[in-house]
Amino acid sequence: MIDMDGVSKIYRTEHVETHALSTFTVSVESGEFVAVMGPSGSGKTTFLNVAGLLDVFDGGSYRLDGEDVSRLSDRAMSRIRNEKIGFIFQSFNLIPDLDVFDNVDVPLRYRGVGARERKSLIEEAVATVGLSSRLKHRPAQLSGGQQQRVAVARAIVGKPKLILADEPTGNLDSAMATEILTLLEEINAAGTTVVMVTHDPELAARAPRQIHMLDGRLMDFSRDVPAPLFDPSRPRLDPVLSV
Amino acid sequence: MLAYQLRIAANSLRRTPVLSALLVAGIALGVAVATTFVTTFHVMASDPIPGKSRQLFYVQVDNWTPDRPWDRDRPEEPPDQLSWREVQNLLASDLPARQAASFKANLTVHPESREERPFRALTRVTRPDFFEMFEVPFLYGGPWDAAAEAARSPVVVLGEATNRRLFGGDDSVGRTVRIEDRPFTVLGVVAPWAPRPKFYDVTNGALQDPEELYVPLSLTPEMEIRSAGNTSNWKPWDGEEFADFLESESVWLQMWVELPTAQARQEYEDFLAAYVHEQQQVGRLTRPVNNRLRDVREWMTVSEVVPPEAKTMLIIGLLFLLVCSINLIGILLGKFLGRAPEVGVRRALGASRGSVFAQHLVECEVVALLGGAVGLALSTVTLRVLNRLFTEGAERELFTLDLTMLGAGVALALAAGIVAGAYPAWRICRVAPATYLKQQ
Numbered sequence: 268m269i270d271m272d273g274v275s276k277i278y279r280t281e282h283v284e285t286h287a288l289s290t291f292t293v294s295v296e297s298g299e300f301v302a303v304m305g306p307s308g309s310g311k312t313t314f315l316n317v318a319g320l321l322d323v324f325d326g327g328s329y330r331l332d333g334e335d336v337s338r339l340s341d342r343a344m345s346r347i348r349n350e351k352i353g354f355i356f357q358s359f360n361l362i363p364d365l366d367v368f369d370n371v372d373v374p375l376r377y378r379g380v381g382a383r384e385r386k387s388l389i390e391e392a393v394a395t396v397g398l399s400s401r402l403k404h405r406p407a408q409l410s411g412g413q414q415q416r417v418a419v420a421r422a423i424v425g426k427p428k429l430i431l432a433d434e435p436t437g438n439l440d441s442a443m444a445t446e447i448l449t450l451l452e453e454i455n456a457a458g459t460t461v462v463m464v465t466h467d468p469e470l471a472a473r474a475p476r477q478i479h480m481l482d483g484r485l486m487d488f489s490r491d492v493p494a495p496l497f498d499p500s501r502p503r504l505d506p507v508l509s510v
Numbered sequence: 511m512l513a514y515q516l517r518i519a520a521n522s523l524r525r526t527p528v529l530s531a532l533l534v535a536g537i538a539l540g541v542a543v544a545t546t547f548v549t550t551f552h553v554m555a556s557d558p559i560p561g562k563s564r565q566l567f568y569v570q571v572d573n574w575t576p577d578r579p580w581d582r583d584r585p586e587e588p589p590d591q592l593s594w595r596e597v598q599n600l601l602a603s604d605l606p607a608r609q610a611a612s613f614k615a616n617l618t619v620h621p622e623s624r625e626e627r628p629f630r631a632l633t634r635v636t637r638p639d640f641f642e643m644f645e646v647p648f649l650y651g652g653p654w655d656a657a658a659e660a661a662r663s664p665v666v667v668l669g670e671a672t673n674r675r676l677f678g679g680d681d682s683v684g685r686t687v688r689i690e691d692r693p694f695t696v697l698g699v700v701a702p703w704a705p706r707p708k709f710y711d712v713t714n715g716a717l718q719d720p721e722e723l724y725v726p727l728s729l730t731p732e733m734e735i736r737s738a739g740n741t742s743n744w745k746p747w748d749g750e751e752f753a754d755f756l757e758s759e760s761v762w763l764q765m766w767v768e769l770p771t772a773q774a775r776q777e778y779e780d781f782l783a784a785y786v787h788e789q790q791q792v793g794r795l796t797r798p799v800n801n802r803l804r805d806v807r808e809w810m811t812v813s814e815v816v817p818p819e820a821k822t823m824l825i826i827g828l829l830f831l832l833v834c835s836i837n838l839i840g841i842l843l844g845k846f847l848g849r850a851p852e853v854g855v856r857r858a859l860g861a862s863r864g865s866v867f868a869q870h871l872v873e874c875e876v877v878a879l880l881g882g883a884v885g886l887a888l889s890t891v892t893l894r895v896l897n898r899l900f901t902e903g904a905e906r907e908l909f910t911l912d913l914t915m916l917g918a919g920v921a922l923a924l925a926a927g928i929v930a931g932a933y934p935a936w937r938i939c940r941v942a943p944a945t946y947l948k949q950q
Binding site: 312316321322341342345346354356362364365373374376377379421433 | 863
């Protein structure tokens with residue numbers, strides 16, 4: 268699903284260059300559930316942004332679902348985001364003016380889905396996250412956990428192949444966090460690839476595979492990985508292994 | 511998608527009502543000023559008789575003194591009207607398909623009812639071709655014919671308002687109305703008609719209403735009908751009688767000829783030149799030959815029916831709208847950039863830069879249309895004020911928002927929306943979505 272090879276991403280200011288991703292190479296197979304861990308500033312979110320085509324990269328190559336996405340137009344990238352990727356953010360990022368139905372509706376609108384089909388898809392997605400009774404509620408009328416469930420519904424409504432979740436439980440208490448993670452596991456069990464950035468080792472441990480990042484580089488894998496994903500010539504940094 | 515974008519725009523406007531009102535007011539002010547001046551210019555500059563304006567020609571012959579031109583500022587210009595002698599001589603030609611000399615008079619009408627007092631009515635003293643040449647519509651009856659003109663028959667065509675005043679709006683054809691010292695038979699009633707500008711006589715106010723009575727030109731000597739319009743002369747006339755005035759070089763009549771083809775025009779120009787040469791042989795028209803045959807549009811331009819000030823005001827009005835729009839750029843930019851996090855979310859969910867740009871431009875156009883509606887309402891008020899200033903007491907308002915002007919107002923509003931919104935919309939669509947997704 269995700270196949271990055273030597274991807275680099277550099278943020279430049281007038282005086283400083285920050286290498287958010289340095290020759291970053293990783294592969295995520297279809298149907299995997301991968302937790303991405305690492306300290307703040309290690310490049311997790313940058314990886315997720317690049318993986319989700321929310322940000323461009325400076326070097327290397329990236330194939331998403333078998334398609335080279337290195338040099339796509341904005342329109343093409345938007346189409347891929349809309350059709351293949353679902354995003355879940357730490358702060359939910361729901362649109363406050365819109366009720367649950369309309370928030371979940373947003374990606375379908377940009378896909379040009381007809382009204383009847385949209386209604387059906389939205390109701391199905393909202394039912395999956397258990398919020399069918401809250402369709403007309405606005406985000407401010409929902410708890411944090413409910414808001415994140417709406418965000419999950421919005422992420423899955425278009426039946427994407429890949430879910431990218433950036434600390435989806437970061438703003439939730441442990442019970443809510445577990446609830447959201449269970450939802451993600453169910454989504455993954457249905458065949459959707461899930462890549463989740465998290466700081467929480469307990470939640471990460473529930474993912475079948477963990478990726479560790481430091482200084483924009485892939486440091487280690489907690490599970491065995493296919494050979495091409497790991498570059499033996501690159502030095503391993505032991506301290507990260509203890510995470 | 512447009513319906514969805516309109517919904518987002520409505521939500522956005524509701525979210526910040528004060529700011530939205532400010533934006534609408536800005537556009538409204540600009541549209542009101544611009545539409546007002548565009549309308550005044552449109553009224554003054556429009557073709558008053560489309561389809562025929564290239565076939566109708568205003569006749570000018572230079573009968574002025576050899577010592578100085580008629581207009582010192584434009585020495586190449588002949589007098590803007592003709593003398594009675596010229597008119598009588600030129601009307602003898604059978605070259606034009608139609609021809610009509612005329613002038614404005616002010617005649618006294620004596621109503622049949624003793625309860626109503628006599629009143630003065632602006633009158634067009636003319637020939638029967640006038641009505642067909644200028645496509646004057648009739649409510650009842652029609653104009654007099656050439657025989658009645660030749661016979662100096664006391665016949666009259668009434669304007670619709672005068673017919674209403676005298677006969678309660680009934681079909682008055684065949685009835686009698688006393689004008690000055692004699693009874694006139696009503697032959698027709700003109701339907702409401704107000705060519706803007708009043709092209710057939712711009713020398714006496716191009717923005718005035720048409721006259722309310724029409725009587726034969728041939729009655730002029732007998733009834734001693736004097737012009738109520740401009741009369742110019744370069745020397746006092748000999749004698750004190752009205753007949754002496756008619757024989758003088760005073761210019762006070764307008765003359766139009768209808769020449770449907772280029773050949774007809776050429777032939778008439780040749781005729782005019784020959785006429786002047788002939789008159790020069792008998793001691794008249796001593797200035798160099800300087801005849802003019804101008805079609806309606808040319809005559810409007812030469813007569814400066816659209817004063818330079820109107821053009822200046824038109825430009826000022828449009829610039830004012832531009833300034834209003836530019837002033838709104840900053841407000842819209844702040845408003846849109848304040849919504850960058852939401853845009854980031856929409857971009858993440860599949861909105862392309864193009865759709866984000868379009869969405870924000872739609873919002874600007876919604877503001878523009880609301881502003882345009884308010885602006886058009888305001889401009890009807892300002893036009894009403896202008897009507898009072900320019901045509902007080904007129905039967906019909908001179909400056910009105912017709913469909914063309916309503917369309918122009920809407921187009922101006924939409925253009926203002928694009929001017930105000932294009933840059934902010936472009937800026938917000940360039941926002942990197944990843945920047946805001948983590949910050950919310």
